[in-house]
Amino acid sequence: MKKITVGLIFLAVLISIGAVIYFKKDRASDSPVLNNSEPATTTSSSQEETTGKQPSPEPQETQMPSPSPSPTPDEGKHEINGNVLYSEKIDLDGNGEDEKIEIIKAPVSGSTKGEYEGILSVAYSDGTLQKAVFVRRAEGPVGVFKSVRFEDIDGDGSKEVFIIIPDSGASFNLNYLFVYNHNLKRGLAFPGPDFGINLSDFVSGFTFDYKGNGALIVRNSEYGFEGTIDLKDNINYSETSEESNKAYERSWVDPTPLDLGNDFMLSLYKDEKGRFVIKAPLPVFGLATLDMIGEIDLLFTIDNNFEPHLKGFVLYDFDADRKVKAGECILIQ
Numbered sequence: 001m002k003k004i005t006v007g008l009i010f011l012a013v014l015i016s017i018g019a020v021i022y023f024k025k026d027r028a029s030d031s032p033v034l035n036n037s038e039p040a041t042t043t044s045s046s047q048e049e050t051t052g053k054q055p056s057p058e059p060q061e062t063q064m065p066s067p068s069p070s071p072t073p074d075e076g077k078h079e080i081n082g083n084v085l086y087s088e089k090i091d092l093d094g095n096g097e098d099e100k101i102e103i104i105k106a107p108v109s110g111s112t113k114g115e116y117e118g119i120l121s122v123a124y125s126d127g128t129l130q131k132a133v134f135v136r137r138a139e140g141p142v143g144v145f146k147s148v149r150f151e152d153i154d155g156d157g158s159k160e161v162f163i164i165i166p167d168s169g170a171s172f173n174l175n176y177l178f179v180y181n182h183n184l185k186r187g188l189a190f191p192g193p194d195f196g197i198n199l200s201d202f203v204s205g206f207t208f209d210y211k212g213n214g215a216l217i218v219r220n221s222e223y224g225f226e227g228t229i230d231l232k233d234n235i236n237y238s239e240t241s242e243e244s245n246k247a248y249e250r251s252w253v254d255p256t257p258l259d260l261g262n263d264f265m266l267s268l269y270k271d272e273k274g275r276f277v278i279k280a281p282l283p284v285f286g287l288a289t290l291d292m293i294g295e296i297d298l299l300f301t302i303d304n305n306f307e308p309h310l311k312g313f314v315l316y317d318f319d320a321d322r323k324v325k326a327g328e329c330i331l332i333q
């Protein structure tokens with residue numbers, strides 16, 4: 001009898017210890033402090049895989065941390081709780097009354113992963129407010145926006161908001177784009193399906209053919225494109241061995257919109273006809289990502305229904321300190 005009692009007490013102690021451990025574990029998983037240690041998920045795997053290692057004959061499948069904009073913004077008078085990163089009063093629609101534009105970084109409500117979002121807010125003089133989320137990501141050092149411009153890109157008489165979103169890869173800075181039309185309450189994100197082009201598919205259409213004497217032919221049969229990159233100035237070019245130059249046939253166009261500063265970044269310019277063109281440069285890598293041999297600029301226009309169109313693309317040959325146009329494909333004059 002005594003043995004049974006001792007056994008029961010021992011069992012009861014075991015159960016209560018188990019309950020305490022279980023309870024503690026359950027509490028810990030609810031702790032908001034732990035959630036802050038969630039790693040950032042926005043680095044491009046493509047960059048990590050191709051950084052300065054062996055040549056990559058195939059374009060990398062890119063898991064782009066593309067912006068996740070909300071195509072239909074909230075409307076109302078509610079406040080947004082977050083940090084105002086940018087604030088400006090500008091008359092977007094030209095009706096003589098300024099709209100107040102704000103770019104806000106705010107925690108994602110209800111997120112248990114410490115995520116935050118970049119929000120564009122347009123406040124009208126009658127007190128109504130539009131807001132559009134242009135990026136959502138885990139907390140990290142990069143920030144949500146790099147620059148903003150106000151231009152009538154689609155030619156409908158009212159200015160769009162043109163936002164460049166920064167990101168960082170393993171070896172390069174990247175950037176993304178969000179264009180917002182407040183009349184239509186619609187945003188377009190690049191890269192993404194809004195622009196009607198899949199970058200991974202696009203870059204896989206390029207082939208490289210070494211013709212000898214430093215001439216690397218770049219082709220894209222889908223667009224009937226052909227251009228020539230001159231390799232003679234490249235560090236890996238061999239004057240003595242055409243055999244080793246053949247390795248440049250493994251060159252590839254990478255589907256990542258890099259930000260190398262100066263002219264190599266997502267940008268907006270006016271063409272000779274006065275229309276706005278969005279330029280999205282992609283790198284052409286030779287034997288490794290340390291060996292950038294050229295650049296392909298994708299050029300987009302946005303029509304007055306706020307629909308983007310690929311206007312064409314241009315291939316540039318990188319020399320040591322300059323770039324030379326090496327071919328172009330014009331789809332829309």
Ligand SMILES: [Ca+2]
Pocket residue numbers: 090091092093094095096097098099
């Ligand atoms: Ca106005």
Ligand SMILES: [Ca+2]
Pocket residue numbers: 151152153154155156157158159160
């Ligand atoms: Ca416009």
